[in-house]
Amino acid sequence: MTKNHVTATVNGDVVEFLCETHQTLLEVLRDELGLTGTKEGCGTGDCGACSVTIDGRLMCSCLVLGVEADGKAIQTIEGMAVGTALHSLQRKFLEHAALQCGICTPGILIAARSLLERNPDPTEEEVRYWLAGNLCRCTGYHKIVDAVLDAAREIRGG
Amino acid sequence: MSATITSGKKKLKLVGTRPVRPDGVPKVTGLARFGADYSLPGMLWGKILRSPHAHARIRSIDTSKAQALPGVKAVITSADLPEQEFEYVGPERVAVNFWHMTRNIMAREKVLYEGHAVAAVAAISRTVADEALRLIKVDYEVLPHVINVEEAMQPDAPLLFEDMITRGVEPAPNKPSNISKRIELKIGDLEAGFAAADEIVEGSFKTAPVHQGYIEPQACLARFDPDGQAELWASSQGHFVIRALTARLLGMDIGNLRVYPAEIGGGFGGKNVPYVEPVALALSRKSGHPVKIVMSREEVFKACGPAPGSSMTVRIGVRKDGKIVAADGLFKFQAGAVPGSPVMNACMCAFSPYDIPNVRTVGYDVVCNRPKTAAYRAPGSPISAYAVENVIDMVAARIGMDPLRFRLENIARPGTPTVSGPKHTHEGFAETIQALMQHPGYTAPLGKNQGRGFASGYWFNNGGESSAAVHVNEDGTVLVATGSADLSGTRASIALMAAETLGIDYDKVRPIVADTASIGYSHISAGSRTTFATGIAVVDACKKVIGDLCARAAMIWDVNAEDVVWEDGCARCTGNKAGECEPLSLKAIAAKRSVTGGPIVAEVSVNAGGVAPGFATEFCDVEVDPETGAVKVLRFVAAQDVGRAIHPAYVEGQIQGGAAQGIGWALNEEYIYDEAGRLTNAGFLDYRVPVASDLPRIEAVLVEVLNPNHPFGAKGVGEANIVPSLAAVANAVSRAIGRRMTELPMSPPKILKAVNGEQ
Numbered sequence: 009m010t011k012n013h014v015t016a017t018v019n020g021d022v023v024e025f026l027c028e029t030h031q032t033l034l035e036v037l038r039d040e041l042g043l044t045g046t047k048e049g050c051g052t053g054d055c056g057a058c059s060v061t062i063d064g065r066l067m068c069s070c071l072v073l074g075v076e077a078d079g080k081a082i083q084t085i086e087g088m089a090v091g092t093a094l095h096s097l098q099r100k101f102l103e104h105a106a107l108q109c110g111i112c113t114p115g116i117l118i119a120a121r122s123l124l125e126r127n128p129d130p131t132e133e134e135v136r137y138w139l140a141g142n143l144c145r146c147t148g149y150h151k152i153v154d155a156v157l158d159a160a161r162e163i164r165g166g
Numbered sequence: 167m168s169a170t171i172t173s174g175k176k177k178l179k180l181v182g183t184r185p186v187r188p189d190g191v192p193k194v195t196g197l198a199r200f201g202a203d204y205s206l207p208g209m210l211w212g213k214i215l216r217s218p219h220a221h222a223r224i225r226s227i228d229t230s231k232a233q234a235l236p237g238v239k240a241v242i243t244s245a246d247l248p249e250q251e252f253e254y255v256g257p258e259r260v261a262v263n264f265w266h267m268t269r270n271i272m273a274r275e276k277v278l279y280e281g282h283a284v285a286a287v288a289a290i291s292r293t294v295a296d297e298a299l300r301l302i303k304v305d306y307e308v309l310p311h312v313i314n315v316e317e318a319m320q321p322d323a324p325l326l327f328e329d330m331i332t333r334g335v336e337p338a339p340n341k342p343s344n345i346s347k348r349i350e351l352k353i354g355d356l357e358a359g360f361a362a363a364d365e366i367v368e369g370s371f372k373t374a375p376v377h378q379g380y381i382e383p384q385a386c387l388a389r390f391d392p393d394g395q396a397e398l399w400a401s402s403q404g405h406f407v408i409r410a411l412t413a414r415l416l417g418m419d420i421g422n423l424r425v426y427p428a429e430i431g432g433g434f435g436g437k438n439v440p441y442v443e444p445v446a447l448a449l450s451r452k453s454g455h456p457v458k459i460v461m462s463r464e465e466v467f468k469a470c471g472p473a474p475g476s477s478m479t480v481r482i483g484v485r486k487d488g489k490i491v492a493a494d495g496l497f498k499f500q501a502g503a504v505p506g507s508p509v510m511n512a513c514m515c516a517f518s519p520y521d522i523p524n525v526r527t528v529g530y531d532v533v534c535n536r537p538k539t540a541a542y543r544a545p546g547s548p549i550s551a552y553a554v555e556n557v558i559d560m561v562a563a564r565i566g567m568d569p570l571r572f573r574l575e576n577i578a579r580p581g582t583p584t585v586s587g588p589k590h591t592h593e594g595f596a597e598t599i600q601a602l603m604q605h606p607g608y609t610a611p612l613g614k615n616q617g618r619g620f621a622s623g624y625w626f627n628n629g630g631e632s633s634a635a636v637h638v639n640e641d642g643t644v645l646v647a648t649g650s651a652d653l654s655g656t657r658a659s660i661a662l663m664a665a666e667t668l669g670i671d672y673d674k675v676r677p678i679v680a681d682t683a684s685i686g687y688s689h690i691s692a693g694s695r696t697t698f699a700t701g702i703a704v705v706d707a708c709k710k711v712i713g714d715l716c717a718r719a720a721m722i723w724d725v726n727a728e729d730v731v732w733e734d735g736c737a738r739c740t741g742n743k744a745g746e747c748e749p750l751s752l753k754a755i756a757a758k759r760s761v762t763g764g765p766i767v768a769e770v771s772v773n774a775g776g777v778a779p780g781f782a783t784e785f786c787d788v789e790v791d792p793e794t795g796a797v798k799v800l801r802f803v804a805a806q807d808v809g810r811a812i813h814p815a816y817v818e819g820q821i822q823g824g825a826a827q828g829i830g831w832a833l834n835e836e837y838i839y840d841e842a843g844r845l846t847n848a849g850f851l852d853y854r855v856p857v858a859s860d861l862p863r864i865e866a867v868l869v870e871v872l873n874p875n876h877p878f879g880a881k882g883v884g885e886a887n888i889v890p891s892l893a894a895v896a897n898a899v900s901r902a903i904g905r906r907m908t909e910l911p912m913s914p915p916k917i918l919k920a921v922n923g924e925q
Contacts, residue, residue, distance in 0.1 A: 045196015110193030111431025148826030
């Protein structure tokens with residue numbers, strides 16, 4: 009089977025990879041590029057564990073083909089901290105105990121960052137509806153919502 | 167906001183604080199390695215072929231074309247796994263039968279449910295493996311199937327096992343059936359009890375099977391070397407149990423299998439037993455290559471145990487003064503295709519919160535053409551509590567008593583007998599009820615179409631076998647290794663208990679989960695046992711280290727060992743030379759390790775007894791939309807007796823998570839089958855677990871009635887919280903619409919029917 013040659017920017021770095029036409033971006037990230045921080049919970053776009061941004065837009069990477077990433081800028085959880093400095097959301101998730109098993113955490117952090125980029129001062133209800141595409145089975149979302157609101161406050165400088 | 171109610175709190179520096187978890191950073195940066203995140207050079211991808219039929223005899227399996235496909239390195243069927251003896255082993259409540267287990271891992275004579283594994287392949291890529299599955303030809307003789315528990319119990323029902331004779335019935339039935347087992351427990355005189363009652367209330371209830379819904383599908387990486395030694399990286403609730411069961415299923419020695427604990431992306435009971443591990447290892451054994459298997463979500467729903475569905479009848483007799491005098495419960499549970507539903511737990515837990523002199527519980531474990539059920543958070547207890555707490559609510563209404571006051575009047579206390587034999591030994595239940603009675607929401611006014619529901623629940627909790635090792639490093643930092651899988655933050659509670667005991671800073675302790683070759687046996691992280699039982703092993707190991715440190719201080723000071731005590735992280739001399747001896751810190755003694763006797767290490771293994779059960783009482787406010795039948799949960803308050811909350815934030819998290827799962831169980835979640843016995847909602851779109859916008863804030867009230875049998879008073883926190891949740895929601899909905907809802911999930915169509923009087 010002939011593979012496709014794809015060039016994309018992942019977390020700021022230009023990467024090239026070969027992928028089969030039917031391979032999802034999620035499979036490419038995990039199996040070809042070794043970026044296993046992006047998780048597969050369902051493969052059907054229902055759980056949000058594989059959330060990434062593509063040219064700034066929040067997407068489920070299991071619903072995007074690897075070949076579609078050509079020429080695009082992808083952001084994954086591995087690019088969220090800058091060097092050794094954690095993103096405010098990452099710190100707040102730790103401080104608020106907003107993760108238990110942690111499998112949904114990368115996707116929720118990516119989704120939450122996407123929210124705060126658009127809406128730096130969301131209400132609790134806005135956070136809950138924005139994150140409605142990200143399943144968490146451990147926490148009941150209570151501490152996740154608190155962490156996102158607290159990070160928003162910190163980022164706003166409040 | 168959370169409230170904490172504490173009794174007898176002694177001064178502690180670290181236990182009870184909320185530091186960042188030691189394993190936190192890799193989980194927010196994506197670097198933590200879960201089951202699917204491991205790879206090895208030369209690794210193959212394993213895939214499993216599954217039955218399209220609910221019930222069929224396997225006439226033949228032809229794997230020749232799959233084996234011939236380029237890139238395929240191994241194909242296995244049940245013929246590659248040894249036959250197992252038919253025998254129930256282990257304690258009755260959780261007995262295992264390897265004859266059934268191997269057939270569930272890979273079907274032999276018959277497939278028993280849609281999704282039942284039939285064969286598996288290992289190939290150089292996922293694509294080739296998928297192609298190979300399509301080339302396997304299975305000749306099935308499709309058989310009549312049965313899905314519903316009541317239908318499965320009928321004398322003319324299709325039989326899953328043609329020779330299954332019901333256990334627990336004397337004399338044994340002479341005809342086979344789908345009823346694997348009957349259980350009956352009783353105390354007192356049921357007839358006399360009901361005869362003394364002023365009011366008798368009875369209700370019949372049904373619940374649907376629900377899935378644990380962990381977000382991480384089962385995944386593992388296996389390597390089997392030609393010399394018979396093997397390694398396995400697996401996400402599970404207990405790598406020692408995965409090791410034992412996998413070795414048994416492959417017919418290999420336990421000593422030849424080393425299991426490494428991957429981070430586990432949710433289990434809730436569903437990852438206590440292997441599914442993919444024996445298959446991956448058998449494929450590796452046959453191919454000579456490492457093999458990775460990652461389940462799809464559809465496979466998880468179709469082939470990994472949900473909690474059982476049920477059909478139940480509960481009758482309670484009460485005197486006018488509010489004293490319950492008799493209770494009778496009938497619990498029929500769907501085991502799925504393998505015997506072993508948690509119906510015995512249901513029979514034991516159902517009436518356990520209450521002091522009732524005359525009780526009978528009868529349970530049936532019934533096989534049907536569904537996936538084998540697995541444990542799910544307090545397995546069995548939320549289901550029986552749903553029925554019992556509905557009837558309790560009905561009784562309270564009948565005699566005109568406040569539902570919390572009614573429960574408080576009837577609570578079990580230390581010395582109260584339970585239906586299963588042992589008497590209650592711990593307080594804590596009353597305090598959960600009183601906590602809610604003091605809550606402002608208890609008396610807050612309700613609006614139109616709104617209702618408030620209350621419920622309580624009981625769970626055994628568990629102790630058992632755990633091991634811990636403490637290594638003092640030469641710079642005064644400390645490694646604490648345990649063999650207990652960390653599902654949700656137990657490394658934080660372990661580190662807190664170790665640091666508190668040693669008297670050092672929390673960040674000087676590094677807790678790890680060690681693999682099966684690096685620490686003594688440790689049982690699964692289940693039954694809310696880890697912080698309790700493994701915590702005891704950790705504290706005992708720290709105390710052993712302290713004894714060693716004190717002996718070394720005595721040597722340095724040249725005093726008798728009994729003249730040295732350990733206080734605030736330092737050895738202090740109390741004898742004649744006290745004035746001359748500056749206290750020696752752990753760090754100072756560690757620096758002299760090599761000249762005072764060498765490595766400072768202690769390993770302790772325990773079989774922890776002294777378990778205290780968990781009690782929880784919860785209330786919720788709901789609003790029912792009379793146009794659509796949709797339910798909105800407005801407020802949820804959950805009080806649980808947790809003993810000492812070692813890390814209160816993670817204890818709150820357990821309560822919030824348990825309540826959220828209970829809300830999903832009550833309102834949304836169910837397995838839906840078509841007429842052919844195929845699951846029609848095997849995905850998160852159609853099997854809808856609660857999302858963030860479905861739920862309110864869940865207020866966790868930590869009731870801390872300490873357990874005297876744990877060094878810091880811990881009980882167990884993971885499970886009791888879900889026990890009342892189903893009934894709390896159900897009672898709220900029933901009160902909101904003025905009709906008793908008797909079936910879960912209370913989905914909008916069912917509520918609309920009830921509202922419109924079509925029940």
